[in-house]
Amino acid sequence: AKWAKQEIREQIVPPVLRGEKIAALAVTEPGGGSDVANLKTRAVKDGDHYIVNGSKTFITSGTRADHYTVAVRTGGEGHAGISLLLIDRDMPGFSTGKKLKKMGWWASDTAELFFEDCRVPADRLIGAENAGFIAIMSNFLAERLSLSIMAYMTAQLAYEAAMDYTKQRQAFGRNIAGFQVTRHKLVDMATQIDIAREYTYRCAALMQAGKNPIKQVAMAKNFSVDVCEKVTREAVQLFGGMGYMRESVVERLYRDAKILSIGGGTTEIMKELIAKQIRL
Template sequence: MSDYFNDTHEQVRQTARKFIATHVLPYIDDWEEAGEFPRELYKQAGDAGILGVGFPESLGGIGEGDVFMKVAVSEELMRSTSGGLVAGLGSLDIGLPPVAKWARPEVKEAIVPPVLRGEKIAALAVTEPGGGSDVANIKTRAVRDGGHYVVNGSKTFITSGMRADHYTVAVRTGGDGHGGVSLLLIDRDMPGFSTGKKLRKMGWWASDTAELFFEDCRVPANRLIGAENAGFIAIMSNFLFERLSLSIMAYMTAEIALEAAMAWAGQREAFGRPVKGFQVTRHKLVDMATQVDVAREYTYRCAALMQAGKNPVKQVAMAKNFAVEVCEKVTREAVQIHGGMGYMRESVVERLYRDAKILSIGGGTDEIMKELIGKQMGL
């Protein structure tokens, strides 16, 4: 283990590891095929304290501001071998922080604790059918009408979209550009809100992903998160940790694929000897291990900067792009080492290979990350 983790982190890590071994691994293959996992898993994760990591104790959380506690839990959740399960179970990590930080006290106290206990589900709704990474140009409109906002528009590709109870929604309350964006907390049962059909995806099968529709949806004005027209800053703040989380998902996906490839190469024989007996295979595994190690350690360095109170926008974007590139390479090679078995649904590397692709899109595409890095470099 890395020097970045202390004894408390390791205790939390063991809790998450036991949770995955007990409540997830025996069932994950069935959940992947079913395209969802049981809602009761949120409650089980809440009871284990896993959902509360990174949130204030006053709202039922633990380890607020402890980035490496969150890293430890995230790594162990990825041992489920299902990025979809981790994304679905962890949708609160992108939907809830703005509420916990900037919502009115009575709202955060009513909403956050039940979500951390796993009794309710939270999601983030930013992406729209007309554009994904271009957050500054969202079209969903919210117009103030007395004590309410009236919301019209739609969202798509929303993780936990089908069954979330609370949605942190990016809306346009002002003029064009980022200065006109606000965040509203919208509940499933508010008049005018509906979901479309469950979306079918290339990977992340176990997460439910949906379209959301707002037709004259009336939202109480006290559900405004932060100041009106200041939502873009909150969204960008949220992105930093989301991108760090995607980096963790990437190197862990690659690490699990590497472990599976090493095990297969040791037991599978070709031409009278184990596959790892061929120099080309050994060197391939060495290259894979090197890439995973570098991706992990650089992500840890970014986490350390965040822990120190820095705002490493450039470094986290670099970490995400690098870890994702490693993930795509390593999972591809893991499938290749497995040969025909790597193409079978019963093989974990087949799932990892499919799940890898979304990581270069979610949280901002590779191309957007490069533009962001370029701006930080003064280009």
């Protein structure tokens, strides 16, 4: 939507926004995901086509997508040799693997993609040739903001479930929420979620004002993800044995939380970004 030529944008974006088509972003490769500048999938120009060879992995909506924005190497080594190509499911030489079995996020499919002499029309280039790295990085800001929101909202759901459960579950003649230790756990959850939410809003406001808050968004993601992991763990604990059962929502939230410190750039990569921004 941000970097493609107008014709491509008009053709592809509206059906995706209407929910009629599915789009996926394919950056990560079996050889590595954090080191984006080192990706290996190669696209070589052949007349008015690119010939693409390589593979991607862990791609969200991988088995179901109609269109894939694929990061490929069109130039030399490093970030200056990367471009983005919009590849359709039915293009010759493109195939997808099976739906991968995951710890959480079962409502979303994740798959490997394979390109074997895949012929892609040259006008499917998104942005300028060898300028793909900047496009990927600029889109990461919005993705990381969304992941921060997803993290505190996952925590919020777990907190609300824990609140309801502990108010009605009885032990030693009173409800569990009646114990001071439980109240303090719920207070800690509420405090952390509020702070994560407010800081994330601040990042959204900075983005809305046209700023590029790389450091703040990385901090928001790491903070919210940490809150999410702590809150979902405590929620399972407050549910006792029922927290370990598949029928409890907190069991799912606890498993779903783990991806948030990995996807969209890991916690460690966020810390490296913050370190650069504060000139460490």
